[in-house]
Amino acid sequence: MTSFVVAVLIAAVWLILGFKRFRHKFFTIFLIALILFTFISFSMVIKNKGVDLKTVSGMMQAGKLYFSWLGSVFGNFKTITADAIRMDWSNADQNKTRS
Numbered sequence: 355m356t357s358f359v360v361a362v363l364i365a366a367v368w369l370i371l372g373f374k375r376f377r378h379k380f381f382t383i384f385l386i387a388l389i390l391f392t393f394i395s396f397s398m399v400i401k402n403k404g405v406d407l408k409t410v411s412g413m414m415q416a417g418k419l420y421f422s423w424l425g426s427v428f429g430n431f432k433t434i435t436a437d438a439i440r441m442d443w444s445n446a447d448q449n450k451t452r453s
Contacts, residue, residue, distance in 0.1 A: 399423045 399420050406412035 395423075396420050 396416075400407075400416045403416075403419060405416045405419070407416060
């Protein structure tokens with residue numbers, strides 16, 4: 355009985371440490387994905403806009419373009435989510451018996 359309790363305690367410690375390691379790994383992957391998303395989306399937004407990133411005014415213009423695009427993305431997500439909530443998701447037509 356004692357060896358069973360010790361085995362359960364060892365397994366619990368192992369799982370707790372593994373969970374902490376997973377949480378840190380997940381956070382690291384999330385940060386890397388966020389940095390990649392920001393870099394790629396920023397590059398795509400200012401592409402073919404004639405923005406000079408070597409000047410302060412060019413950086414300001416690029417920032418305005420990017421944050422305007424980012425705001426429109428969140429606005430589109432809000433619209434899609436609101437439309438999905440208002441949809442009739444019931445199976446009313448499928449529940450009718452055929453005669």
